[in-house]
Amino acid sequence: ARAKAELLEEPALGGLCIVPPGWSALERVASARSLRIWRVGPGGDSWLESSSSGYTAMPWGEPIRLRARGRHFAEDALAALSVAVALGAGVREAVEAMSSFEGLAGRGRRLVSGPLTVIDESYNANPDSMRACLESLAREDGRRIAVLGDMLELGAGSGVMHEEVIRLASGLGLDLVVLVGAEFAAAAGRPGRGVVSVGSWEEALAVIEREAGREATVLVKGSHAMRLDMIVERLRGGA
Known part of the structure; x- marks a missing residue:
């Protein structure tokens, strides 16, 4: 402030x-x-x-x-x-x-890739914006998947904040939560049902591609350095 x-x-x-x-x-x-x-x-x-x-x-x-x-x-x-x-x-x-405003690349843009509707929030992430996007995803119809990358530069409380995001995502009734990065991996421990922890955007993309045969809304959100924008671009290329 x-x-x-x-x-x-x-x-x-x-x-x-x-x-x-x-x-x-x-x-x-x-x-x-x-x-x-x-x-x-x-x-x-x-x-x-x-x-x-x-x-x-x-x-x-x-x-x-x-x-x-x-x-x-x-x-x-x-x-x-x-x-x-x-x-x-x-x-x-x-x-x-x-009324004509729509999300920008990395900040709420929506695109369709086959049966997947992708919400591109890949530019940045913090606990408040994670909550807002996850709660918005939970209101979508049909299957809902969240791909969440580490929130970087949070300081000493980073572990607790990542744990809180995992609890929130796990409690919203989403069909799948994919955690990307070391911060989320440490916070998740042994992930529960419907939660997958991977180390890179490439691994996360592989998980999403296995879901590509079924309709779903996919939120992609994380700090920019996690390169989750590459997931969006790869999916966009298959649109």
Whole structure:
């Protein structure tokens, strides 16, 4: 939070600072700079409401419809909408402009390879983004497979955080979880039913290719250095 607060040293006095609720360090700096504060999230100035039909941006009551799926994308869209409205754009106009947004390569792109629908989240990973993507995968129809690469540069708590991701993935009712890398291998110990631990993206690809004869949605996510993007590219080549 302190590092992010350094970004607020540049905006002109009287400018706008959009932050999640509860980020007191940012709010202190914003107040000292006489910036207007707009809180985005639960209990804030704008927030999401969810239902079986999707997400609604509040307080405006406008549904958020994106080609990219998942609450994490809806939350990002809410932040973008809040910026647009704060700068004077019309709510409906801004929502319509976002409706064509779809995930980018490595960040939520979806592609079809034979019977497999691949969700490409291979650019980066941390515990929060892993949770968001896994929970989104769990809401997909049909068979669901997660290919998860090590989350790098997490520091002393890395082992515990990898264990937490494994517990989450194992508890979501997914059909198969493929763990890639030494961090996940150490955290998994002896993997349980429906969980496979491998050492490289090549081994993970071989596991997925054995599933290629059956329809499934496959999430591919890990730190960029794990090279899980190669799995996506190989599958894409067979599309």
